[in-house]
Amino acid sequence: MIPAAFEYERVESVDAAIAALQADDGAKLLAGGHSLLPQMKLRFAMPTKLVDIGRLRDLSYIREDDGGVAIGALTRYHDLEASDELRQLAPIVSSVAGQVGDPQVRHMGTIGGSVAHADPAGDMPAVLLALGATFVATGPDGTREIGADDMFPGLFQSALANDEVLTEIRVPKTPGGWSYQKFTRRAQDWAVVGVAAVRMNGSANVSLTNMGLTPLRAGGVEEALAGGADPATAAERADEGSAPPSDSFGSEEYRRALSKVLVRRALEEALA
């Protein structure tokens, strides 16, 4: 319950953060810390250095932009939850932020940290996947954009390079027709299974939390919907292409069954 020894540096700019990452291969960025620090306490993660970007307040914002919404990567869950603007423009992001962990976690944890950590059981990655978000990464050579479908290549892996800082997340305006079905044992737990559904272009984008090594789009469901299937029928294809884990929270078999129930409920709510 005590982390291995590490160095610590608080940086005042994104450039300084990038420089610090380049200087030490074992360095990790520290934002809210609510994913990284527990892993360090268990000594599952043993970074040589923590580069603390938690006070880069320039990276905490929500603004209407280019027909969408731009969210600074260091915006904390609580600020997402409390933002009237976000509640109007992309209510699923605001609502789900309010379902992450507990109040202490939500006052520290950041949306960018959740994305960079790429935990398949995290809520934000699946929601952003369903929204088709665009991720802005800043590295030594400037910024680049990463599409949602490319952002989560593997378990606890994001598309960010070692010396890149996630600086902004852009999502489309999606004021109506959405649902996030989060099934937990206890309120503050990670989802056993989560389902995000967002009404888009007359159909719905659907994604799954904790149904595989990465957050997943429920391709089978989306295809069925596009073909005119009703929610209950489409939901039967919820687990297509998924590889849910078996653990003390639920077996693979249970998760598959649960995903169908939750997809149906999500579609019924989002398409109502």
Place this chain on the structure above:
Amino acid sequence: MATTETFIGQPVLRKEDPELITGQANFIDNWTMPGMVWMALARPPYVHATIDGIDTTEAASMPGVVGVYAAADFDLGALPFVWPITEDIKVPVHYALASDKVRFNGDAVAVVVAETREQAIDAAEAVAVTATELPAVIDMEQAAKDEVLIHDDLGTNSVVHWSHGGAGDHSIFDSAPVVVQERYAQPRLIPNAIEPRGCLAYGVPAMDEWTLVSSTQIPHIVKVTLSGVTGIAEQKLRVIAPDVGGGFGSKLNVYAEEALALGLARKLGRPVKWIEGRRENYVATTHGRGVIHDCTLAGTEDGKILGLKFVELADMGAYYQLLTPGIPELGGWVYMGPYDPDAYWYEFTGIVTNSTPTDAYRGAGRPEATYVIERLVDSFARRIGKDPVEVRRMNLKPAFAEASTAISGLNVDSGDYEATLDTALGLVEYDKLRAQQRDGRERGDTKQLGIGLSTYIEMCGLAPSNILGALRYAAGGWDGATIECLPTGKVLVKTGTSPHGQGHETTWAQIVADGLGVTPDDIEVLHGDTLITPLGMDTYGSRSVSVGGAALHFAVEKVKAKARTIAAHELEVAEDDLEWGDGSWHVTGAPDKAKTIPEIAFSAWHAHSLPEGTEPHLNATAVYDPPNFTWPGGAHICVVEVDTETGATEIVKYVAVDDCGTVINPMIVDGQIHGGVAQGVAEALYEEAIYDESGNLTTSTMTQYLVPTAVEVPTITTDGSHQTPSTTNPLGVKGIGEAGTIAAPPAVINAVIDAVSHLGVTAIEKPASPERVWRAIRDARSDQGNGRGGAA
């Protein structure tokens, strides 16, 4: 200050709370001393292995390390085990550090001392152990085959067999019109005191005088047993239990780390401190439960219970801790519940496995018993197609105010079980709920209502010393109390019980306040320090008020008797002319001619004119050995909604009607019920210690081991209107510390099963996780498709 106000029965605010809620309480982690060093244990990553070598070289060279020590570096006896429940019990040898074999996840082989805690923990990880791994046996039934022996010298893993002895005509188990046979498994639980264990040992080496400050429930028992383990003379060993952040039985024990800290302080001449980590707590502190029962109920078609029979397997873990095999035995006396069958049988076999030792966990044997009898009664009701209320009502022992012998052979002090059931049914609006349930079933709602009952009794107030002796327990069950009336009118109370959240400072003050006619604010209650308090037997088993509180009552009586002598002398009347009333001794018929206790205390202190033969100072000590246990009872009803698609359960209503005899502080009693029910709900729906096949605890952090939070714990409606006085003690008190945890698990599980019983489900095990419930529904539906009943 003298007062005529009475305090027993009033919700007096807790005297303990200001320091707790302002962060000024003195938990062991707050203690520090000059020259103090830290201890950490090296627990190798083996479950079952022969130790080939321990290399401490690297650890010893690490920063801040004072020394690294293995078993041979200490002169410590075996750790205490005080309840050899049968003559032929096999007792595993258990030392503070393992030297031959590692037998479970939590076994330590070396201890590191360093200048800081962090240095000690880092160095402990660097202790290199070479070992030959052996197959691990976690499953009791597998262990019982003796294919792998945990302790070679014992020759078997089935280390103890105990039978209650039975009563009545057992042919009924074959010949009764209805025979219900069921098997219930109750998984291991982790007690999860919010404060893990910790201790600090220091002393005066030249005098061989030592103090152990430990987060324990039992400073007196720690003192006497560790005196034996360490060889420190008992009068030179002081044990202090500071503010203790919960125990739930896990700190009703004497642990390796306490012995090692004393051994190291003695070896090094420096204060040695140890604070347990949470993961360490999960493997190296005791677990609870871990039992399987085969149960038989013999009954009639109309619902009369004729006989009850229970055959239990109990997981001891890798060693015995202080009481291990005594825990199932304690339950063995209450498997009949509040019912009155004609035949009774209980037996258990204790089995050692490669897992954390089990021991007392809130309720200790009685929750295990209550769970199986209450599940069984519901199964019986389903079998004969009757309402579970009706079956219970037919079998509840009628109200009795004098002690009456139960079928298990012990005398139950008093009880009125049906009254508590009636109150609970009224509070929960039972008939209305059943109507709602019928409607929901007819509509085929996704969420189905379930109603679960638990009518229970428990055996508290441990215990009459002669009975403990007959049960082969090594100590007695008495307790002591001292009262000192100070010259300014204040009162010092010292108790042999050792609270760790129960509110003794308040409750004890209420007892003394009423007895002596002063206010609780005038009274200071001291506890948890063997140098200050009278000898006692500490706090566990809902014993404190019915034994320690009763001792206090007798000390009050002694003080009042001495005060009467002094008052008579000062008022120049005969003692017989005085009567006690309105908080003073006054002349009968002349209430103005009176002396209050503070006035008499002042006279007794200056002692200028005391009656012939009266010692100065108004004080008394009483030691009380109860003539019987105390037997609370009650009825809990849980109402749930089960989502039949996901298996998720939500508790929508919870009613607890507990009769714990005379209530001294109803607010504290309510608090005990709330906490107990919360732990019972946890047991029913959330908590389960799970090992993987190789014997590693997979629920090793609070992320996987699901302690529910305030969000998951339901609103609890309590009712304290039934207070059948105990005939065991003069206060009429029974005990309430464990009732919630005893009553709640079957109420919740019975409710979950009830919610889906119309789908053909007849059984769901603890904890009723969504997946377990989902599987039960699915299996029942497919079985019904095949024309069979369903179970999971």
